[in-house]
Amino acid sequence: MFPLGSVLFPTAVLPLHVFEPRYLQLAEDCLAGDREFGVVLIERGSEVGGEDVRSSVGTVARIVESQQFEDRRWALAAVGVRRIRVSRWLPDDPYPLAEVTDWPDPAPTRDLGPDHDEITNLLRRCLGLAAEVGEAAAPATIELSDDPVVGALQASFLAPIGPLDQQRLLGAPSPEVRSADLIETLAETAEVLVARLALG
Numbered sequence: 001m002f003p004l005g006s007v008l009f010p011t012a013v014l015p016l017h018v019f020e021p022r023y024l025q026l027a028e029d030c031l032a033g034d035r036e037f038g039v040v041l042i043e044r045g046s047e048v049g050g051e052d053v054r055s056s057v058g059t060v061a062r063i064v065e066s067q068q069f070e071d072r073r074w075a076l077a078a079v080g081v082r083r084i085r086v087s088r089w090l091p092d093d094p095y096p097l098a099e100v101t102d103w104p105d106p107a108p109t110r111d112l113g114p115d116h117d118e119i120t121n122l123l124r125r126c127l128g129l130a131a132e133v134g135e136a137a138a139p140a141t142i143e144l145s146d147d148p149v150v151g152a153l154q155a156s157f158l159a160p161i162g163p164l165d166q167q168r169l170l171g172a173p174s175p176e177v178r179s180a181d182l183i184e185t186l187a188e189t190a191e192v193l194v195a196r197l198a199l200g
Contacts (some may be wrong), residue, residue, distance in 0.1 A: 001037065001039075001058075001095070001096040001097060002016075002026060002037050002038065002039050002061070003039075003042045003052055003054045004039055004040075004041065004042060005041070005163065006041070006166075007041050007059075007155040007157075007163050007166035008039040008058070008059040008080045008157075008167075009058055009080050009154070009156055009170060010080045010081060010082055010150075011080060011145070012041065012076070012079070012080045012153075012157040013077060013078070013079055013080075013155055014078045014079070015075075015076070015082065016074070016075070016077075017073065017074075017075055018073060018075075018076060018119055019073045022092070022093070022094040022095040023095055024072055024073070025094055025095060026095040027063075027066070027076060028125060031063060033099060034062075035046060035062050035063040035064075036055075036059070036061065036062050036063075036081070037060070037061055037063075037078075038058050038059070038060055038086075038098065038100055039061050039078075039080070040054045040056070040057070040086065041054070041055040041058070041166075041167045042055075046054055049181075050059050053117075054086075054089070054168055055171075056086045057083065057084070057086070057167070058083070058084050058086065058100075059080040059081070059082065059083055059084065059170070060084055061072070061080055062078060062079055062081050063076050063077070063078045063080035064078060064079055082102055082103075082104065083105070084100040084101065084102055085100060085101050085120040086098045086099070087101055098100060104172050105149055105174065105178075106175070108149065108174070108175045108176060109174075110176060111175065112148035112149065112152075112175060112176070112179055113148060113151060115152070115179040115183065116144070116148035116152070118183055119144070119151065119152060119155050119179065119186065120144055120151070122187060123142070123144070123155045123159055124140045124141070124142065124185060124192065125140075125186075126159060126160055126186055126189050126190050126199055127139065127142065127158070127159075127160065128140035129138040129193035129194060129197065132191060132197055133193055133196050133197055135160055137160050138158045142158060148179070149175045151179075152169075152175060152178050152179050155182060155186075156170065156182055157167040159182075159185070159189065160189060160193075161185060161186075161189055168181065168183070169181060
């Protein structure tokens, strides 16, 4: 397991610069095996040295590119592949370990097409406003997957919102709940960004 100060969603790319000794070992173990590890949000505490409070919902990441430097550091690129729930944290050996279960989204029970259209429009508005106030953001012309479930996951990752909001969206019990929550969150974010612009 690799606790981080950010949220990883399925389909999202995670660049990592690995230098802490225990995570160097994790990288080497993963590369020698199935190239997968779990990522969870650190809700309180630090990425370095332990003593953190970790979320119980995360994402499995698969390493797709790796480069090691002469001093043993790694530059990794991983992709989120599926949601997981942590059943139990185990003692570090030497890096964090946990028993986890896969937690796939249930199939939608209604047509999410209209939600997908609204999410796309709101996301582009938020990204455009974020750029106007000087925040680093993805281009407002970003294209989401045509699959509404995947598109909502992508929008949750790309939206200019905080990690606790992202964690709530990752942990949504269904695509319908995630889409409704995302629409509300994006609308509120747009209002805040408009107010910031008005204040200069």
